[in-house]
Amino acid sequence: MSDVNRKAGPTFPVAAGRRSSYLPRPMSVLIVGSTALDSIKTPKAENPRLLGGSASHAAVAASFFSPVKLVGVVGQDFPRRYLQLYKRHRIDLEGLQILPGKTFHWSGEYEANMNNRRTLLTELGVFETFTPTLPESHRNAGFVLLANIAPSLQEHVLNQVRRPKFVAADTMDLWLNIALPDLLKLIKRLDAFVLNDSEAHQLTNEENVFAALKKLHKLGPKYVIVKKGSHGSVLSGPRGIFLCPAYPLDKVVDPTGAGDSFVGGLMGYLAAAKGPLESNLRRAMLYGSVVASFCCEGFGLQCTTKLKRAQIERRVRELEMAARF
Amino acid sequence: MSDVNRKAGPTFPVAAGRRSSYLPRPMSVLIVGSTALDSIKTPKAENPRLLGGSASHAAVAASFFSPVKLVGVVGQDFPRRYLQLYKRHRIDLEGLQILPGKTFHWSGEYEANMNNRRTLLTELGVFETFTPTLPESHRNAGFVLLANIAPSLQEHVLNQVRRPKFVAADTMDLWLNIALPDLLKLIKRLDAFVLNDSEAHQLTNEENVFAALKKLHKLGPKYVIVKKGSHGSVLSGPRGIFLCPAYPLDKVVDPTGAGDSFVGGLMGYLAAAKGPLESNLRRAMLYGSVVASFCCEGFGLQCTTKLKRAQIERRVRELEMAARF
Numbered sequence: 001m002s003d004v005n006r007k008a009g010p011t012f013p014v015a016a017g018r019r020s021s022y023l024p025r026p027m028s029v030l031i032v033g034s035t036a037l038d039s040i041k042t043p044k045a046e047n048p049r050l051l052g053g054s055a056s057h058a059a060v061a062a063s064f065f066s067p068v069k070l071v072g073v074v075g076q077d078f079p080r081r082y083l084q085l086y087k088r089h090r091i092d093l094e095g096l097q098i099l100p101g102k103t104f105h106w107s108g109e110y111e112a113n114m115n116n117r118r119t120l121l122t123e124l125g126v127f128e129t130f131t132p133t134l135p136e137s138h139r140n141a142g143f144v145l146l147a148n149i150a151p152s153l154q155e156h157v158l159n160q161v162r163r164p165k166f167v168a169a170d171t172m173d174l175w176l177n178i179a180l181p182d183l184l185k186l187i188k189r190l191d192a193f194v195l196n197d198s199e200a201h202q203l204t205n206e207e208n209v210f211a212a213l214k215k216l217h218k219l220g221p222k223y224v225i226v227k228k229g230s231h232g233s234v235l236s237g238p239r240g241i242f243l244c245p246a247y248p249l250d251k252v253v254d255p256t257g258a259g260d261s262f263v264g265g266l267m268g269y270l271a272a273a274k275g276p277l278e279s280n281l282r283r284a285m286l287y288g289s290v291v292a293s294f295c296c297e298g299f300g301l302q303c304t305t306k307l308k309r310a311q312i313e314r315r316v317r318e319l320e321m322a323a324r325f
Numbered sequence: 326m327s328d329v330n331r332k333a334g335p336t337f338p339v340a341a342g343r344r345s346s347y348l349p350r351p352m353s354v355l356i357v358g359s360t361a362l363d364s365i366k367t368p369k370a371e372n373p374r375l376l377g378g379s380a381s382h383a384a385v386a387a388s389f390f391s392p393v394k395l396v397g398v399v400g401q402d403f404p405r406r407y408l409q410l411y412k413r414h415r416i417d418l419e420g421l422q423i424l425p426g427k428t429f430h431w432s433g434e435y436e437a438n439m440n441n442r443r444t445l446l447t448e449l450g451v452f453e454t455f456t457p458t459l460p461e462s463h464r465n466a467g468f469v470l471l472a473n474i475a476p477s478l479q480e481h482v483l484n485q486v487r488r489p490k491f492v493a494a495d496t497m498d499l500w501l502n503i504a505l506p507d508l509l510k511l512i513k514r515l516d517a518f519v520l521n522d523s524e525a526h527q528l529t530n531e532e533n534v535f536a537a538l539k540k541l542h543k544l545g546p547k548y549v550i551v552k553k554g555s556h557g558s559v560l561s562g563p564r565g566i567f568l569c570p571a572y573p574l575d576k577v578v579d580p581t582g583a584g585d586s587f588v589g590g591l592m593g594y595l596a597a598a599k600g601p602l603e604s605n606l607r608r609a610m611l612y613g614s615v616v617a618s619f620c621c622e623g624f625g626l627q628c629t630t631k632l633k634r635a636q637i638e639r640r641v642r643e644l645e646m647a648a649r650f
Binding site for chain 1: 437533559567575608646648649
């Protein structure tokens with residue numbers, strides 16, 4: 001391990017020393033999504049007003065691999081320490097608007113099995129009127145992650161990016177229920193569509209994941225990724241199916257943001273990896289899976305933000321060992 | 326592919342030609358469990374009195390890899406064509422008793438998701454008074470599979486085997502409910518204990534599979550295997566965790582017997598494989614997983630009994646490709 005890995009926070013090849021100027025700079029990932037305060041209750045604990053939101057989780061996860069440009073909105077009540085936390089991860093905040101009003105606030109409660117959760121409260125706050133306008137420096141982004149947020153906002157951001165190399169979007173059941181036409185319009189324009197198994201079922205009316213995948217490709221995307229929580233994830237693309245295992249955890253503290261961390265880690269790894277994208281996608285899922293496992297071990301971003309790259313690499317090796325026959 | 330793989334039915338190295346006499350004969354697998362008639366209803370079809378039972382599924386699955394000795398009991402109503410079917414798979418029937426009375430009959434119905442099922446009827450018939458006494462030729466068995474049946478019967482069979490090399494047992498929720506002390510006594514004597522995820526939860530009171538595995542080892546067995554249906558299976562042993570994927574099927578006709586086929590294929594492969602058992606166990610699970618996938622594609626044993634070894638090998642390669650990063 002080089003010294004790079006012993007430093008706190010994420011590191012990039014460009015920071016590794018004098019020879020770095022000869023190395024290609026990793027492409028940055030543009031991430032739009034929700035930036036929120038989460039109040040989370042589990043059978044064992046209760047944590048109010050943690051840093052949360054799909055874009056926060058995805059941005060921190062991606063930051064271990066690539067530079068990140070965050071696009072979102074927060075209110076004037078947004079704690080300064082959370083801005084500092086983004087900055088410690090070298091997340092570019094030029095696209096983060098701070099508007100008069102309150103930050104989006106979500107509150108939810110988990111059952112003992114840590115899979116079923118119910119929403120107790122949703123206060124949209126400044127998100128109610130949010131229309132992201134990308135700074136000029138963001139419009140040439142190569143990798144674009146449209147993390148979970150209203151599909152009309154996801155598309156509005158996508159419209160402002162000039163020639164993206166790879167666009168992925170995540171979603172949630174809410175948008176399937178209240179904004180399906182917008183979502184279907186967006187899906188057509190994606191390279192990769194990411195959703196969980198119950199959403200895949202809801203969207204296709206297929207109980208079987210592999211039958212659902214076939215129908216999902218017909219909506220447009222070359223790649224479809226179905227997240228199955230502790231059961232791993234499935235990638236479907238031109239090279240067939242990839243069955244990605246989840247890192248085996250014997251204790252889950254709080255799964256909030258695990259799916260966002262997965263897709264953030266995946267996009268961050270992909271943007272930094274050399275060679276053809278198609279060949280990197282499987283390993284990118286493995287890295288996403290590992291970052292998501294750390295996310296589950298603490299409330300909100302508590303565990304993920306303490307991570308070092310070397311810890312991620314160690315778990316990737318462990319996961320490779322556990323999946324090898 | 327050699328000619329061997331083009332023949333109907335299972336084949337062993339010893340049947341491959343003149344040079345076969347120089348090859349070590351694969352060890353046979355002794356399998357005890359239920360031999361039954363299954364009446365199965367799904368949302369799409371209804372099939373009465375199919376050949377079923379844990380031992381039938383496991384024996385046919387194992388027969389693709391190793392010689393099998395079946396221990397069980399059927400009534401005088403047991404169709405002759407089902408005996409012929411066992412024989413086509415070269416299953417040794419010396420330990421199968423045919424007694425006056427009726428064959429064990431199970432009837433069940435599946436919901437649309439093919440995971441939830443309910444038992445409509447259970448007629449024990451000749452199983453009510455069954456006490457298996459092993460023929461002398463069975464007492465030197467190297468590999469013993471105690472397929473799902475009352476744990477007292479599983480132990481009664483195990484008591485009659487002299488020096489088994491490897492003993493595995495499967496179970497079901499019924500025995501956890503009505504014969505837990507018998508089951509706990511048996512588990513102490515096993516090399517490998519196989520159960521599904523909901524049974525693991527019931528037995529350990531742990532929702533998390535990996536937490537449950539730790540507690541299951543404390544009951545005695547060196548290896549514990551948790552079956553998770555379409556989500557694959559997990560092996561825990563001295564070399565750590567192995568995450569075995571399930572073969573991706575986009576249509577499940579009838580999952581009855583899939584778990585029995587999994588453990589049967591696993592034990593059959595293990596008995597035939599060269600080298601240290603520990604090194605073969607992961608691949609054995611892969612083969613078990615593939616045989617189970619064929620089982621799901623037909624009612625009862627309809628699909629499994631038409632299988633050729635070459636088809637199994639093809640799916641094993643496909644599964645390897647789908648799990649490679």
